[in-house]
Amino acid sequence: MRPILLSGHERSLTQIKFNKDGDLIFSTSKDKVVCAWWSANGERLGTYSGHQGAVWTVDVSPNTVLLATGSADNTVRLWNIKTGECVKTWDFPTAVKRVAFSPDGSKLLAVTEKRMGFLGTIVVFDIAYGDGNLNDLDVQAEEPSLRITCDESKATVAGWSYLGKYIIAGHEDGSVSQYDPKTGDQLENVQAHEFDHQINDLQFSPDRTYFITASKDKSAKLISASNLAILKTYVADTPLNSASITAQKDYVILGGGQAAMDVTTTSARQGKFEARFYHKVFEDEIGRVRGHFGPLNTIDVHPAGTAYASGGEDGYVRVHHFDKPYFDFMYEVEREQQRK
């Protein structure tokens, strides 16, 4: 099916998120604007303006009431999704590269950059949802309830495991660590990717028992949240910026491409700007989707597994709704398994 092209951003995309119902898409870009779109037809619902720098990251609360964004202007902002107003701003000494709500929406984590004499940190805030009628959303804690300092290698991405039991973080040196969200202690650290190859994305499975990491080392790994055991490895031929696990079908989608700084010297064919589909269990590449003319920076899958959206360095978001053959495709052994 023809993809829906969302062309509302003027600069490269940084992150895309579907809400839990999958009817909305939120996208952030280096052009300082956060956009909300209808996923079904690509119509723009509105924007959230206020950030003074490139917006690096976005997350939606599970109840689609609050939107959190992190930016290069050293702030994390909370927005009322419905009205578009900014209800809360937290200031930091450095840029914020990743925000993520806990599965129940009661907590928000933010990953801050290491710069200007400040170490990279992961901070956690308690989130309140007012009186339940979208009032008093601006009543939020001023100070974080937890602060984890990454003194070895800065965290680049982070997220919550099932029940909010662990905070999982991917690091600049290619390792993945597991933290206790109550005490902030590091429980485990595994060198999942090649040393010194940054982890660019970390996304959880629908049940949050495992997650996928995408790294500069041209591979993506499926890792267990409880013990950080590497379950699967997906090898690509280009540095990866994003990876996502599809619901319903057992696939993963990887996106990346030649680093943006090298792109000008090569043709589009060379850049490998394609979304790659791999079978989650068998680790085989199944297919590719072309379209972007810059590296893919971010990919997110519809929570029901019926569509996916990719955002590229080229400034476009492409929303693809899956066709019937996508759902029909099955390995012979899977079919057998199903028959049993």
Place this chain on the structure above:
Amino acid sequence: MAPSFDTLTEQDFHEEEEEEVDFSDLKEQYEVKLEEGLDTFVVIDGLPVVPEDSRQKLVKFLLRKLNTVGHTSEDAVFMPLNDKGMTEGFAFVEYETPEQAVGAIKQLHGVPLDKKHTLAVNKLMDIERYGREGRIEEEYQPPQLEPFKEKEHLRSWMGDASARDQFALYRNDKVGVFWNNKSNPPENVVDRAHWTQLFVQWSPKGTFLASVHPQGVQLWGGASFSKQKQFPHPFVQLIEFSPLEGYITTWSARPIQVEEGQPVLTYEEDGKNIIVWDIETGKPLRSFVSHDLAPGFDADGDVQPKKKVQWPAFKWSADEKYVARMLQGQSISIYELPNMNLLGRTSVKVEGVNDFEWSPATVTREGIKQYEQLLCFWTPEIGSNPARVALMSVPSKEIVRTRNLFNVSDVKLHWQSQGAYVCVKVDRHSKSKKSMATNLEIFRVREKGVPVEVVDSLKDTVINFSWEPNGSRFVLINTGEAPAGAAVAPPKSAVSFFAPEKKGNTPGNFKLIRTVDKKTSNGIYWSPKGRFVVVATVHSQSNFDLDFWDMDFEGEKNEAEKDLAANLQLMKTVEHYGVTDIEWDPTGRYVVSSASVWTHSMENGWNLHTFSGTTLSENPTEKFKQFIWRPRPPTFLSKEEQKQVRKNLREYSKEFDEEDRYAVDIANTAVVEQRKRVLSEWVAWLRREKEIQAEEREAFGLPEDADSPKLAKDARIGGQEEGDAIVEEIVEEIIEETEEVIG
């Protein structure tokens, strides 16, 4: 700040103590040799013992021998006498130059003087060095014989049950040898990191794999690719095997500096660039200085820019008995093997000689009993003399055939693989020198008197030409003048196929079969068995097409071509982005196209195709450098046996097809089994994980939907007063499309 005595630490003291270690052994080893003045002296042993009176006679007799290799005189021979007035049986001889002394040792050592006496010639320095007291054990100790070790069979790969071929793959800094498994992943034989520094190369019959290092060349072979031979040519850059694998030539831009203690190289090799080695012994046969390294002077005395290295500098005759080198514009030197002496002691003077080629096979010529090697060379127009192409027979050095040519700007010599024809591609300019055209002058070497056939219907310059191996057809590519703005669009080229007319047993005149216009092709790659040919565009920025042609298509034949010994058919065209190299396997079954990082760094890797252009596998490989098939030695089957095999091909192929099917089945089952296992493991893991999660949830006393948002319900229901908003979603689906043409 330099440390003063006060600030010296304990450690510094220790360092000084260490210097007192006894280095005498090292000093001795690296002692500066001050005996340079004695380089011209040799010691001769094994002379007859004569009284003083006949000493003079003996010296004179000896001098005759000595002067064959250099210059020396009676005064320079010192033959001491003992107390009894008898000579001692040895003499000291001084030559004019150290080179002559070395020559004397090489050529006179072990040479008989008369029936009873054999000369033993050594350097005076060596006598000093090795004969010094204490260096020689008083008692003779027999050398230990190495126990016999069975060597690996060097042709073990030929015994493969399914007759697969091997190839060497050089990527990143690893070199591996693999079995070709068609569309299945290749089977690894060996894979070694840093196996070579520059490149790898098979010997012409596939026995050895050569690796090139700054220290020299190494040959590997046998089933496990163990080290077979070493040729320590420092900073070697290019190598060349002789056709029967007897010899190897190595070249380095840097003149060799022979250091003391070098076991293989001697003074002889000092300052040389090229060494011809005997592969069997691993010893250098003879070494040379490159002709083309010294920049020449033109008529005005200006230094000309350095010319490109001519490689191979030494060209081998097909029977490996001769090797020849050309001194541009002057002469061809032919050396005889195995002693590497100049044939007839002189080079063949050919004024203006520009290039030469040996016939790749020993040719049987009509009416000539003696089968000699043939060599073809050409000279450009000099003054009022026309350009000339000539065939010379070696070793008789007799000119078999010459042909004069006019208005020549360049000539290329192309031998057919059996030496049956040599095609002389002549690029000619018009009188005004403005337009160019190409003539083909084809020498029919086998026929009586070597008739020459001229193909001159070619308007533009021919950029590539190739004979069919073991056949009499050829393909050429010609190009028009590059259009304006050629930097954008590559110049168009036209591919022409030629075949002889059918005429009894002997092939008739060469005729054009077809010309394919508007191509960008520049490479011609014949199957080593003939019949099939790949015409491709390589090293291009924008075109990457490979055309697979069949010259003997078994279908209907074009009426116009019915009297030609060919039926041309394009089988398939494939594309390989960035292709730089194309190589046929030695059996002519597969073609590999590859894109090497040596040329560009885009999508490096190699693709495997069948002879007919079906792509079997694509192997993108990072930092891919080189793919080379292992050559096969010629078959042992006689012509009749080969014919027999061809006749029963149907039956053989049945067997092989069966095997293939079986292999596919096995592979499929293995894959399915593997997948089954992986899937069941995954499902089990998921189930376990779910259980753990449920347990934990219970332990925490959390409800089933603990992960769902707590306040979602409130937020949703108690939203704004407008109540339930209905979002209308219109989805259009095209069920059918029909197209009607009206009118």
